[in-house]
Amino acid sequence: MKTLLLTFECPPDVTGGGLCTYVQEYIAAKIERREPTVILTADFNVQDEVCTYFGCVKVIRFNPSAGDSFKYMGHWAAMSYEFSNQVKKIITDGFQPDWLEVCDGFGLGYFTLQRKLCLEAPFTDLKVLVTAHTPVTMIDEWDKKNIYELPTYFTKYMEQFCFMAADKVISPSNFLKKKLLTEFLEKNVPIDVIPNPYEKPFVPSKTGTDAAESSPLHDIPDYAIASRVCYWKGIDHALAGFDLYWSNGGQSSLYVYGSDTQYFKNNQSFKETLSTKYQQWIEKGLLKFAGLKEHSEILLIKKQLKALFHPSLCENYPYSVIEHMADGGIVAASLSGGQAEFISDTENGFLFDPHSPQSVQNAILKIDALNDAERHAIAQNAMTTIEKTCSYASVMTQKELALTAAEQQSARATFPFTSGKELTHPAAQASAGLTVIIPHYNLGTLLVEAIESIKFSSLPNIKILVVDDGSTDKESIIILKTLEARYADLKVLYKKNSGVAETRNIGVQHATTEYIALLDADDLVCASYYEAALKILNRYSNVGFVGAWNEDFNQTGRLRLWPTFNPEIPLQMIMNTTNCQGLVVRRDAYLAHGQHDPELGMFLDDWEATISMVLNGVRGVMIPHPLFKYRIREESIFRDKFRMFNINYNYIIDKHQDKLSGTYGEIIKFLNANGPNTQYHNPTFPPERNTHPEPAQTAAPQHAEGRLVQLAHKYYDRVNQPGAIRDLRIGLRKLGAGQLMSRLRK
Incomplete structure (x- = not known):
């Protein structure tokens, strides 16, 4: 395999x-x-x-x-x-x-x-x-x-x-x-x-100088813990048992080998905290924190111990235990972990309850009392156990059988969301199409670029519905008329001014295809975006919308990439992890749970729509490539209305409080840890680094696509980057939109 x-x-x-x-x-x-x-x-x-x-x-x-x-x-x-x-x-x-x-x-x-x-x-x-x-x-x-x-x-x-x-x-x-x-x-x-594999390596017998290197080391304790000095490794719990043992006259020593960490109760060195607590035993030479050692040195030390202690409060399948048992060593280990599944108390090792000092002391006393014959029998049983449990032949055969069975499973029909409600959507018709909904208000020159980006799409037969929200700019109105006359698959719906939220909703209501895509008049899409999105929607019955990473740009060109992530509650409630203004959505799901709320006054309405959809089981997937291009304009709504954030965000919380009631505890813990949600936008960075970096010209990774689409995409990127070609196009527009559009009609 x-x-x-x-x-x-x-x-x-x-x-x-x-x-x-x-x-x-x-x-x-x-x-x-x-x-x-x-x-x-x-x-x-x-x-x-x-x-x-x-x-x-x-x-x-x-x-x-x-x-x-x-x-x-x-x-x-x-x-x-x-x-x-x-x-x-x-x-x-x-x-x-x-x-x-x-x-x-x-x-x-x-x-x-x-x-x-x-x-x-x-x-x-x-x-x-x-x-x-x-x-x-x-x-x-x-x-x-x-x-x-x-x-x-x-x-x-x-x-x-x-x-x-x-x-x-x-x-x-x-x-x-x-x-x-x-x-x-x-x-x-x-x-x-399936157990992890392990076989004791073959070590040839040593003579002469080599033998001297493996001779007994000085300053070897009776017992050792080889682990980081941290809470979950149970060091403090083990020491409580040894403290009881020493207090009752026990004389066997314990060394702790491992790096130090901070103790959560005082934010101080855990080693120093424990050293202070058990200072009397350190002074008597019974306890020593010996620090981090090379793995090879630890292996030599372990050969001369009475037993290796492994007191973890929780443990998966510790190789330190497996190694020591395979080498014929005696292990005393916590009951709380995978090691308890192959250690039988007093037969091939010893088990104790890490939360009981008495249990720890009992294990020490049992090991202290062993004679040579008993030690030999336990060691032989330990080696046999590891050989049978962890041998390559046994483990790899089990794994191969499991993987072969998994290969027979049918292709995944649902997307694996980690939490929350999931709606199952009806299968799309084979002829299911896409309508791009573009709300428009006085952005005619930029609208042309948005339309051009759609026309370069690798997905055929896309319908375009521009909903004009009562534009007053004459040039923009001329451009709308011209575009409608130019493209048979483009329609313009005219309405009185009522705001972008209602404008988007009206557009979706008038669409006739199973899928719709949201696109602002000043934004752009990459060639493979819509085709990739529809493949995902057609594959997974529980996916209601698809987005992608943002590539932010302005008049000077590319600024930065903003990665997006599959929205999960409560994180999507705290910070937007989607390109919510440019999603591809099942039309029925949008109408049922994703309509934009006009009460938000053109600010956070798109984010709120994703929150509403996810809370109601309409789940979303983000393609991890910058397939959506978000234009940063100085006069844009977001930049001008940022002061409205708290007002509108409070409205969103009130609107969805019934469905959020089970998440408030987690939200409070998150905000306590990271501060107010106006201070970060990217969940992969700590809050102090969570600001947009300075604009930089960086190459963006591209989604897989055909050669023809790649060439078209490269051409499209080139004509929209700063330079002579873009200057010429903008210059032509500035010469007179009426003359230019009249020529396009011919």
């Missing part, structure tokens, strides 16, 4: 740690099975990319910062996007995997999955496996960190989405599976439980 594995940790650059050890064992298992495999990992120290070969396994290290994503997204969102670009490159270069596997941490597979589900080639045919190692935001919550701070809050969404969107999810333990389903995911996901 050919596989492509995405990981943010890979040996030998990183050693120790669960994910790194998994990748190491994964490579070894693939080599043993002679299965062609590509490992893709990030390395900010390489120039572009570096390839290393281990038999049938190719490891590609690439520098994510070589891409543009970090200019408009925070670290992990940008990492995910750059990984997806590399996946596209690997497949395009000829390696077509049977399965792509990605770890769950930081939502690394988010954009690969989003692009796959948005039906972008070559992602469409990918089968994606998410292997659970414990989402980092779930660990953050266990460690009492504030997961409502940006970008952590959005990272959690990315991680949740990966589980929902994957073709298969595998967890190494029932413990982690239960935690995911009851504490992390808001909707049910089928999860198979």
Whole structure:
């Protein structure tokens, strides 16, 4: 089975740690099975990319910062996007995997999955496996960190989405599976439980100088904890048990090996906090915080211990425990974790309740009392357990059977939203068409550019309905008449001035196609936008509207990219994550739940419409490419009416308060963590960095499209960029709209 594995940790650059050890064992298992495999990992120290070969396994290290994503997204969102670009490159270069596997941490597979589900080639045919190692935001919550701070809050969404969107999810333990389903995911996901692979490496016998290197080390404790000094690892809980043991006369020592963290209760060093608390045992030489050691040194230390303690309050499937048991070491571990599924108390190790100091003390006393024969028997049982449970043959066979079964599943008919209500929409007719609704008021010259962008669309037979909101500018009126005469598929509906919200609604009411697209008269669309949007709407019965990333521009050209994201409540209520002014929507869904509210006075009406749709189960998908071009004008409504934000936002909250009642707690926690929602617009950045960057001329990634469409798109971009061609076009308009339009009629 050919596989492509995405990981943010890979040996030998990183050693120790669960994910790194998994990748190491994964490579070894693939080599043993002679299965062609590509490992893709990030390395900010390489120039572009570096390839290393281990038999049938190719490891590609690439520098994510070589891409543009970090200019408009925070670290992990940008990492995910750059990984997806590399996946596209690997497949395009000829390696077509049977399965792509990605770890769950930081939502690394988010954009690969989003692009796959948005039906972008070559992602469409990918089968994606998410292997659970414990989402980092779930660990953050266990460690009492504030997961409502940006970008952590959005990272959690990315991680949740990966589980929902994957073709298969595998967890190494029932413990982690239960935690995911009851504490992390808001909707049910089928999860198979398959242990992680591990085989004890063959180490040739050493003599002479080499033997001296493995001789007993000085200053070796009786017991050790090899872990970060943090809350969720249960260090304090274990020390409470050792404190009881020492207070009762116990003499066995404990060393803690690992890096320090901040303690959530006092925001101080956790090591210093514990050192102060248990100072008497440190002074007596029974307790020592020995700091971070190299993985190789830890392995030597562990060989000489009475037992390795692993007191985590929650744990997935700890490789540190597996390694020690496979090496014939004795482990005393917490009952709260995947390790309790392969440790039988007193038979191949010891288990204790981390919340009970008495239970911890009992485990210490049992181990202290072991004779050599008992120690040998437990060690042999431990090695046998790991060999049977984690051998490459056993684990990889189980995984292959699970993936083969998953390949028989039919194509996904619904989009995987992470939370909230979802309406199912009737299947569209084969001839379902699209009408672009353009509200217009005195913007004739810019309207021409908007129409031109539609005409370059790769989607054929688009209807255009311009709704004029009582324009008073003579030039604009002439242009409207001329455009209507020029294009058979363009109609103009004239009405008295009543505002953009009602104007959009009237346009949708008069449309006759199943799908409609919103487009302001001064905005533009890229050639592939509408075709890509309709593919998504036609594929997924629970998707009611589709959008894309924004490319902001003004009279000088491109300013910036603004990434958009699938709207979920309550985040969409706090900040707009869609290009709400340019969505492609099912007409019936718009009329039922998405009509723009005239009470908002042309400000936030489009955002409120998306909130209304999502709250009522009309769900949206954002294509992760800048296919919508949003014009920034000094005189635009948004820039001029920003002072109205609080007034209109209060109105929106009042309007939807019944449906929002279950989310107020989360909204309050979010606002407490990040400040008022006028201070940020991009959920992938922390609030202090959440301002629009200075305008920059940057190349924007493009959605996959045919060669002819690409050429048309390039031409369209060229004529709308600053330069002689655009100056000529604008100059011709300024010569006299009446003369110019009269010529166009001929």
